[in-house]
Amino acid sequence: MINYSTTPLGPSNWNAQTARHLLNRAGFGGTPVQVEALRAMGLDGAVDYLLTFGARATPAESLAGEPFDPSIRRPLTDEERATFQQARQSNSDAAREQLQKLRNQQDALDRAQMQEIQKWWLRRLIETGRPLEEKMTLFWHGHFATGYRTIEDSYHMLAQNELFRTHAVGNFADLVLRILRDPAMLKYLDNDESRKGRPNENLARELMELFVLGEGNGYTESDIKEGARALTGFTFEDDTFRFAANNHDGDRKTILGQTGNWDGDDFARIILSRRETSEFLCGKLYRFLVNDAPGMPDSKSKPFVAALAAELRKQQYELKPVLRMLFRSQHFYDAANRGAVIKSPTQLIVGTIRQLGTPARELSSLNAAGDLMGQSLFMPPNVKGWDGGQSWINTSTYFVRQNLAVYLITGLRPDAFDWDADLATWDTSALEQALGRATGGDASKEPDALLDLVLALDASAERRAQFRAFTTGLGGPLTGSRLVAALCLVTALPEYQLC
């Protein structure tokens, strides 16, 4: 029987296993020592610790911010603009080529900076002491999906990423108003080219369909058209939002039955006032944090989602109370929801490092692996973001996932069979100690203890038997190279792809 209750988990059910589940979902997992620290806080203490990260200083100095150049994609100077115009009019080869050269230089610089920003975020994900902040930043990145390939402005992507971080567990309504002022989004969905008389419907449509209200939730094509008119004039200049009053359509519009001289903020307010919005967002949070099996949330878990949505409305879109409710609920910890989320490529990369304590190896190789597995940070496939769940997995991404783990554990590169693996390059003693604590020194319990430490779900009796047979064959306790070998095999289990 699955427990669908929002009632907090009782203290008797709060243990290392439930604490590990919380850390997997509210973050990217952690070492046995971190899990134990969280367990010792009790359920409420642990949830508060993860949620109220704002009180703690930004983790490491190295994450305080990198010197990224905001002006690679600067607007043309007056002089350059004049030269450009002249080149166009006169068909002058030399001038045209100079401009082309300038552009090519900018392109190359900006792409290089984008790669640096990708690495910067990945390092932050790996090193942060505020895992929920990064987890929710990743959620918003997928929710308000904006792609670098389309906007080709690394600094705008970085600024949007910081926006998501600032509002990670803040207020959803605020975030919607901010995203309507975000240069990356305005560019990505062409709102910078939307003006009175010829509105571009892209942003209005996605606000309805993907960002706020949810597809099929009671809006019409006419609402989209009217919404697009309301959004005219919402544009940006260099790195800043600008309301271009002369491009704005100030006439009357009717959106979802409400008539007035609406602008973009009014449009947002109108759709945020709908009950469907809270249910749509909570359904998405449910898939991201609780269970992303096909068809989830299903009819039985809908009441749980509805309870989250009611809380979100009551709290006027403040996210913390909703997340607190979710992370304390009995439903969240139900056995049916353990190992019920398929790790995103980012979760897999960051989680393997954080959980096993492996070296991070080459960040650029990790980003390349993320791309191979279908998740390149700052480059979602389209405005729908990543579909998640089972769509992450096919026969080729499955091997990349296994090989990524081998790479982190041994250094054996996934993209070449060059033998540069060095099994002794990381210190497995912390893991050995954790195994020792879990088994009380009884080596015969090691295989089961390792499965319990590494897998998100309770391994089946058959899997345990297979794994015991394997470790027996290693001919000694799980230390050093034997532990490394065992980890290579555990991370190659189908179950390892779950969290």
Added chain:
Amino acid sequence: MDPTLPLTRRIFLQQGVTLASLVATVPWFLEKSALGMLGPNMHLSSQSGVPQERILVVVQLGGGNDGLNTIVPYGADEYYRQRPQLGIAAPGSNNGALELDRAIGIGLHPNLTGFKELLDGGKLAIVQGVGYPNPNRSHFASMDIWHTATTQGRGNGWIGRYVDNACNGSPQADAEIAIGRTAPLAMFGDLHKPVSFENAKLFQWTGKELPTQLEGSYEATNRAGALTGVAAGSQAAFLMRTALDAQLSSDRIRGAMDKTPLVSYPNSQLSLQLKAIGAMIRDQMRTRVYYASIGGFDTHGGQAGAHGNLMRQVGDSLLAFQKDLEAQGNDTRVVTMVFSEFGRRVKQNASGGTDHGTAAPMFLMGSGVHAGVHGKHPSLGDLDQGDLKFTCDFRSVYASVLENWMGAPAKKILGGAYPTMKLLRA
């Protein structure tokens, strides 16, 4: 039989995959992939013959291929005025173009001897002046437009939509395979995500290479299918079945590659990719769409040599591929489509190269094509800001391939009606 037995795995281990596929209780996902693994003599009758078995191979020329130096308009004086150094001389001259159509005054790049042979054999169709309205000159943006078949370049891929549409709601393993590090956007559907690998050797677990003997245990755990006690519809069961699928695909694909091809291929990047695709087709894989891609066509400077080498590579590789398919007897099942995200500007630049342009030719190769030149070469006298005006929307070519080769509803897949062309004899 005891219905609680995990039939999938047991039967697979005991009797192999063909029998497993006939067991009614096998989960659909495995069943689908098991069907995909059937050998050439194991076709179910409903699956044999055309059009279900037809195959599309897409070859992407990344960077923007210079169409005007691929199909050379030697009859147009304007061509030589705009390209005093880069222009390719008329047929008959030293390093002159290969004759294609004297009446129109067009020829092939001199290195496209492979294309010449294909044309003479009736195996190559050339579609002139392919592009789309409001051309985008950004590589990424234009490639996305081609991949999504939308002028905004948004949404999922047209090939992904095709395989989604063809599978009746349940994804088929290995329905589409891209050779390369990552698969192109074109192949991402709602249900189907493409399989991709750069090298078949990497399409397996690298842990086998480690000094500790892990392979036996790896095989035992990854070929087990769904274990006893794991709920049938659970995420874990899905992963266990996919693990088995992945091992079977890996065996199959690596096994196919181990065979020596029936013809020799030149040693080039595109050639190696087409050789791999040829091996998979020969092995009767159920893959419907294969994708090969090479880059290097962004010839802003010093174009003549680099582009000439690429032309040699493209022509020779495609010819070898066609000969391979003919030797296999599979040539009537396969059409290969070649495209680039845009052509290049008519006027050469000051660095001996050309900048991003617009319309360019596409190519279809196969024993089932209407060989020859289709459509109108864009006028060199009527340019739009120095660029050719397209005479054929690329979605018309897609529609022709979908409708007339793959037997698929082009209008549904492309999200609009585009007139089909008589490119295929099917």
